[in-house]
Structure formats: structure tokens, C-alpha cells
Amino acid sequence: MIERHLTRIRARHALSADEEQVVRGLLADTRSVEARRTVIREGERLEASTLLLDGLMCRYKDLRNGQRQVTELHVPGDFADMHSFTLKRLDHNVQTLTDCVIGLVPHERIQRMTETHPRLARLYWFGTNLDAAIHREWEVSLGKRWAAERTAALFCEMHVRLGLVGMADPDGYGFPLTQTELAECLGITPIHLNRTLKELREAGLVEFRSRYVSLLDLPRLRSMADFDENYLYLDPDPL
Amino acid sequence: MIERHLTRIRARHALSADEEQVVRGLLADTRSVEARRTVIREGERLEASTLLLDGLMCRYKDLRNGQRQVTELHVPGDFADMHSFTLKRLDHNVQTLTDCVIGLVPHERIQRMTETHPRLARLYWFGTNLDAAIHREWEVSLGKRWAAERTAALFCEMHVRLGLVGMADPDGYGFPLTQTELAECLGITPIHLNRTLKELREAGLVEFRSRYVSLLDLPRLRSMADFDENYLYLDPDPL
DNA sequence: CGTCAGGTTGACGCGGGTCAAAATGAGTGG
DNA sequence: CCACTCATTTTGACCCGCGTCAACCTGACG
Structure with a gap:
């Protein structure tokens, strides 16, 4: 099930056999979540990041008046919140859109990875920067396109x-x-x-x-x- | 002049004397840029990141029809493009809004820092994740607010x-x-x-x-x- | 066959785009 | 100190994209 995550990484970067093993070793647990469940709530303290293995998820922010804005969609293979590794609590919620299978990656394993495999750390840093690039493109859509x-x-x-x-x-x-x-x-x-x-x-x-x-x-x-x-x-x- | 950058970091994280020295050592060069100059162009290959020391800058994306959307503003102390360390080329432009003083930080120095000071690497990763959080808030504004x-x-x-x-x-x-x-x-x-x-x-x-x-x-x-x-x-x- | 979520359509009004023009203000040169 | 220039701000008139409110339709499911 983590194959899609490896596919996603390999779409952009080569992975050595050793690195692949480290990536596989990140996953501490997997679980199924039914559609339309909020998995991560704004502000709660997080000790693990969520890897989407199957299904669709989204990040969204609530407004006072009850409306909400989705800020990104996640496809299988994406980390929904690798950024929680550094931020520890999020400024947004994360929800399943369909029935999903998610993997949990404890921050301490990511921490260890950054110390032993700096290149992998850089690949995951790349990943969060890619999220930001998607956010920027959505800003353009929301700001300027019909x-x-x-x-x-x-x-x-x-x-x-x-x-x-x-x-x-x-x-x-x-x-x-x-x-x-x-x-x-x-x-x-x-x-x-x-x-x-x-x-x-x-x-x-x-x-x-x-x-x-x-x-x-x-x-x-x-x-x-x-x-x-x-x-x-x-x-x-x-x- | 790098003081503002240290202030910005210290607003959120403690810095040891050793780490402060490493941060100071990142800066390879500083230069003045007059207002309304595009400093980084979409797609060009980058070997250094730009630290804003004084003045205001922005990230923006051009549209085919000549319009543009600014996706983030930068204040003194901000890295304008720490994300270019992992992305190598950007999906957007970076421009000065006022006369600015900028510092250049070669990617190889950042690379060395990630290997010798993983905690600092994590602080800068935090920084790019903060940029993404600002993008998300702007998505909310652009999508939902009058x-x-x-x-x-x-x-x-x-x-x-x-x-x-x-x-x-x-x-x-x-x-x-x-x-x-x-x-x-x-x-x-x-x-x-x-x-x-x-x-x-x-x-x-x-x-x-x-x-x-x-x-x-x-x-x-x-x-x-x-x-x-x-x-x-x-x-x-x-x- | 009833129920209910989700999709579809119509009527109407407002927020904000567009075009045009005037007012203001910071420089610049005489 | 004044005239001139050019960027920027300000205002008015008009219109359209999209929000809002209200129905109605469709299909999945028990």
C-alpha cells in the first residue's frame, strides 16, 4: 500500500535500495477511515504525520460564518501533513473525502531520518515545498481566474x-x-x-x-x- | 543587517551561540537592489537563496493575459526563497517593491548546514512551512472573503x-x-x-x-x- | 414506494469589473 | 517659486459574474 508513496517520490527523485527501506520503515501503523471524517483538527498537538495510502483527503479552513475553504486536495501517496513535523500543530483541518486508508508516521521516526539520511530529509522538505507551490497556484486561480x-x-x-x-x-x-x-x-x-x-x-x-x-x-x-x-x-x- | 533575520528566528525559536554563528556564516554576499526589480524569474536555475535584509519584496505569478497575482509579501528578516534550496527553480517570480538590501546564501552552505546542524535545518524547514501557512490564509481570503x-x-x-x-x-x-x-x-x-x-x-x-x-x-x-x-x-x- | 442527499434550473440583486475622466501630488527644469 | 510632467489616486456610470433564495428533479437505498 505504501507503493503509491514510493511511486510518487520516484516520479521526481531516484531512491536507493537503502533509502527505500528507510521510507518503508517510517510507517508505524495503518488504519481505515470512512468518508467525511475530520482526521486532524486545527490547533491540536500532533506527534505523527499522516500518509494517505488510498482515497482522497483535503485540507480546509473554517470561517466564523460556517463556510469553509479547501486549500489543497490530497491523492494517494501524498503526505497530508508532513509539515506538522516542524509545525507541531496545524492552522487548518484535514478531512477524508472518501473512505481512506492512512498510514501514521511518528515524528520521532522522521526526526531520526533527518539525522541519518539528510538526503531523504531534503526530499521530504521538497514535498512540503511542492504543497506550497500548489497553494500558490490555487491563489492565482482564486484571485484572478473566472x-x-x-x-x-x-x-x-x-x-x-x-x-x-x-x-x-x-x-x-x-x-x-x-x-x-x-x-x-x-x-x-x-x-x-x-x-x-x-x-x-x-x-x-x-x-x-x-x-x-x-x-x-x-x-x-x-x-x-x-x-x-x-x-x-x-x-x-x-x- | 542580518539582525532582523535573527530577530525573526528568535521570535519563534531559541538559538544557541553556536547556531547563531552558523546562521551569520550563511551570508556570502549582500547587495542593494532598487525598487521594482524582478530579482528571481520563474524557471531559472538557482544556486543561492535570497534573504531580505531591508525593504519589501513579493512573490508573484504572471498570467497569460498580462495580469499578475501576488502570492506573498516579504518583510525584512524573511527568506524570499528558502524553498529554492530544494526546488532549484521556482514556479513564480520574486520582485522588490521598495529599494531593498538582500543577502545571498549559497545552497551549498545550506546543504552543509543541514548535515552539521540538523536542528537549524528543521528551523528553516519550519520557515518554509510558515510560508505555506500564509499561502493558505491568503487562499481563504481570496476564496471566501469580501x-x-x-x-x-x-x-x-x-x-x-x-x-x-x-x-x-x-x-x-x-x-x-x-x-x-x-x-x-x-x-x-x-x-x-x-x-x-x-x-x-x-x-x-x-x-x-x-x-x-x-x-x-x-x-x-x-x-x-x-x-x-x-x-x-x-x-x-x-x- | 417513500425518503433524502445531491444535482439542476430560474429569478433577482449585489459586489466588483470595466471604461472614462478628473483630481492630486511628487519630482524636474526653467 | 512656478510651470510642466507623469504616476497615482479618486470618482462616476454602467454592466456582468456570481451569490442568494426558492423550487424542482434525479437517483440510490431501504
Whole structure:
């Protein structure tokens, strides 16, 4: 089950046999969590980081008025909160969107890894910096793109990220979110997202139905989103 | 001049005399850069990280249509791009907003530091995770807050961050941005920002004039922004 | 066949974008 | 000290994207 995590790392960096063993040794425990459970609450003190092995999760922040903004989606192989290793408590919540399998990685094991395997430490540092890059791209979407462009950009991002761990087809992928959840990622109301999806569908760009995203015309979809996958760092320099 | 950087670190973590010497030794060179110069361009290969010693800088991303979104502001003492140590090329640009003094820290020195001083490595990792936390809060602002709330939130954030390095008064701070630049942070047009500033001023909350932010009623300003400074991690756990 | 979550559509209003133009203010040169 | 310039701020008019409120539809499930 940790294979997807190794796949994710290897998509960007080589791993020696020794390093692979250390990575495998990080996992202290795995557990199943059903859909829509908040796994990590803002402010609580954490002693372990959560590795997503299967399913989809998200980071979100609540507002006083009951609304929430999702700040990142997680696909299998992602660490949901490697950053809690240094921060110890988070400024946001982490929730499952679907039924999930998660792995727990005690901070003390990460600590030991940073001391014995500085290159691995650097790879995981890279990983949190990649999260930040995704946050920045979402800032651009939320700040400057119209609803349709924004929606297109997210569909493009998820296609690449799911593809990296072998969970996407060339022209689509399973994506079991409700329209309400998707709208919370995009900073628009579910109603307006529904209209936007209709617009994208009728333009022959993308269709989102029964938990599956069908990419009807990927080149035009990427173009309308002004999608540039460089922010996902698919070809980093070798370390 | 590196004092502000030490102050910034010490605001959150203790530093031993030995560690302080290592931090001081990171700086290979300092230079002056005039206002509105792009110091780091998206995609270029980097061999050193940039430490902001004096002045204001920002990270921004360009869009195809010529618009841009600022994704973070930097105050003196901040690393503008510690994340380039692991990413090697950035997904965004970095620019001076005012005349600045910057310090250059070769990646090889950071590399050596991670091997000899893992605790310092962890502090700098913390620093990049703090940047990500700021990105997340901006995502919330851009996605969910009205223009006035969003503007109030940014004024609150900058008050705290500038205050940490001794550059804010209890009821205001110097903030030499144009309204256009501020609007690029907030994801609204300069014209609408101008109307929003008028609204905040007439409500007796905050005034932004001649490069100075006057906090007329900080409690109400924080309240309207739903400002919760936890995301700035002012009291992290000791490492 | 009833129930309920989630998806869809319509009507209407407001926040904020857009275009145009005037006012203000910091420099600069005469 | 004044005239001129150019960036920046400010205001007005108009319109559209998206929020809001209210129904209605659909499909999964017991």
C-alpha cells in the first residue's frame, strides 16, 4: 500500500535500495477511515504525520460564518501533513473525502531520518515545498481566474497528480467529490459551480458525472485554464 | 543587517551561540537592489537563496493575459526563497517593491548546514512551512472573503509580521506599496481597492495614506477580517 | 414506494469589473 | 517659486459574474 508513496517520490527523485527501506520503515501503523471524517483538527498537538495510502483527503479552513475553504486536495501517496513535523500543530483541518486508508508516521521516526539520511530529509522538505507551490497556484486561480477557468485548472491539476500514481486514464479519472465539495475548493457556490460545469460540458471541454471526470478536449481545457504544469515540478533537478 | 533575520528566528525559536554563528556564516554576499526589480524569474536555475535584509519584496505569478497575482509579501528578516534550496527553480517570480538590501546564501552552505546542524535545518524547514501557512490564509481570503474583509486581513497580517522585526508601531506601520500593488495581492482591481479603502476609512477602521497604515480601531479591524493570528505560529512548541 | 442527499434550473440583486475622466501630488527644469 | 510632467489616486456610470433564495428533479437505498 505504501507503493503509491514510493511511486510518487520516484516520479521526481531516484531512491536507493537503502533509502527505500528507510521510507518503508517510517510507517508505524495503518488504519481505515470512512468518508467525511475530520482526521486532524486545527490547533491540536500532533506527534505523527499522516500518509494517505488510498482515497482522497483535503485540507480546509473554517470561517466564523460556517463556510469553509479547501486549500489543497490530497491523492494517494501524498503526505497530508508532513509539515506538522516542524509545525507541531496545524492552522487548518484535514478531512477524508472518501473512505481512506492512512498510514501514521511518528515524528520521532522522521526526526531520526533527518539525522541519518539528510538526503531523504531534503526530499521530504521538497514535498512540503511542492504543497506550497500548489497553494500558490490555487491563489492565482482564486484571485484572478473566472469560475470556468478555475474549474478547468483544477481538473487539469488532478489529472496530472492522479496520473503520477497511476490513477488516471489518458482521457479521464475517477473523482468522487460532490459538487458542494468541489465548490469549496474553487471558492464559488455549489449553484454557480453547477452552472459552470454545464457551460464546460456544453462547450465540449470536460464532463463531470457519476464521480468521473471525462476530459473531452484536454488541449482546449488546458488552454482555457492557462494551465502550466511547471508548478507541479515533474522534472526537478536530480539531488 | 542580518539582525532582523535573527530577530525573526528568535521570535519563534531559541538559538544557541553556536547556531547563531552558523546562521551569520550563511551570508556570502549582500547587495542593494532598487525598487521594482524582478530579482528571481520563474524557471531559472538557482544556486543561492535570497534573504531580505531591508525593504519589501513579493512573490508573484504572471498570467497569460498580462495580469499578475501576488502570492506573498516579504518583510525584512524573511527568506524570499528558502524553498529554492530544494526546488532549484521556482514556479513564480520574486520582485522588490521598495529599494531593498538582500543577502545571498549559497545552497551549498545550506546543504552543509543541514548535515552539521540538523536542528537549524528543521528551523528553516519550519520557515518554509510558515510560508505555506500564509499561502493558505491568503487562499481563504481570496476564496471566501469580501474585498473589505480581505483588505482588513492583509493589514492585520502585515501589522503582526512587521511588528515581529520591530518595524511597526502599536497603531500603524510604514507600508510603501501603491494601491495597484496592494490590489494585486488582494485579487481585486485597483479601482475597487480604492473604493474599499474609502469604505474602511469612513468606517473608522483603518487609513492607508502616504505610505503609512494607520490602525484606527484594531479590535474592530481584526473582527471584521475574522483575523486569527494562529496561522503565523507565534508560539510554536520548542524544538 | 417513500425518503433524502445531491444535482439542476430560474429569478433577482449585489459586489466588483470595466471604461472614462478628473483630481492630486511628487519630482524636474526653467 | 512656478510651470510642466507623469504616476497615482479618486470618482462616476454602467454592466456582468456570481451569490442568494426558492423550487424542482434525479437517483440510490431501504
